Amino acid sequence: MGLDFLNRTFRTTAALLLIFVPVGLYYLGFYQTLAILSGGIWGILNVLFITRLVQSTIRAEGAQTSRAVAFALIKFPALYAAGYFLLKVPQFNPIHLLIGFSLLLAVMVLKVLGRLYLGLDNSVHKNEKLQKVH
Amino acid sequence: MEYQAMLAWALPMGVGLAAVGSGLGLGRAVGSAMEAIGRQPEASGKIQTAMIIGAALIEALTIYALVVFFILSGKIG
Numbered sequence: 094m095g096l097d098f099l100n101r102t103f104r105t106t107a108a109l110l111l112i113f114v115p116v117g118l119y120y121l122g123f124y125q126t127l128a129i130l131s132g133g134i135w136g137i138l139n140v141l142f143i144t145r146l147v148q149s150t151i152r153a154e155g156a157q158t159s160r161a162v163a164f165a166l167i168k169f170p171a172l173y174a175a176g177y178f179l180l181k182v183p184q185f186n187p188i189h190l191l192i193g194f195s196l197l198l199a200v201m202v203l204k205v206l207g208r209l210y211l212g213l214d215n216s217v218h219k220n221e222k223l224q225k226v227h
Numbered sequence: 228m229e230y231q232a233m234l235a236w237a238l239p240m241g242v243g244l245a246a247v248g249s250g251l252g253l254g255r256a257v258g259s260a261m262e263a264i265g266r267q268p269e270a271s272g273k274i275q276t277a278m279i280i281g282a283a284l285i286e287a288l289t290i291y292a293l294v295v296f297f298i299l300s301g302k303i304g
Contacts, residue, residue, distance in 0.1 A: 095272045
């Protein structure tokens with residue numbers, strides 16, 4: 094399970110959000126769908142910036158300070174301020190924002206559970222082999 | 228103490244506790260990941276991914292607490 098796992102998670106969540114938009118517009122309404130979509134996009138950007146921040150700071154060759162500072166400045170003041178303003182939009186229900194935000198986490202957890210169930214990670218195979226040996 | 232006063236006292240405390248718990252959890256997770264990468268540099272990609280997933284989930288708990296704060300803060304006063 095490498096860093097490509099996270100990129101696949103972002104793509105799956107974005108695809109789910111795109112699929113959800115027409116369904117949400119039909120069944121929920123414009124602002125509710127927009128709130129869930131905004132929450133989802135915010136969640137993807139949040140984890141994307143965590144990933145980029147970790148990648149630029151934890152490297153064998155040494156940290157890329159300028160990139161790390163740039164990502165930290167985008168994530169912590171800018172993205173969190175955007176989240177605050179989303180919560181303050183009177184048409185948006187915070188519950189809908191939360192549902193959108195949780196979508197990425199749900200996709201992530203389900204993907205990890207799927208990998209564990211299917212035994213796709215080498216470490217799982219190694220553990221099984223070790224258990225058989227012992 | 229009336230309901231609204233209790234809510235006004237408990238909401239910031241709850242968010243503060245969530246932030247402290249999240250900070251402690253993230254600190255432990257990142258510290259352990261650093262130790263693991265130091266021991267096995269060749270597995271740094273996998274360790275980083277696991278750490279990012281953990282960090283995202285830990286951070287989400289604080290954000291949930293913050294959203295609950297925003298939902299309930301409308302009931303104060």
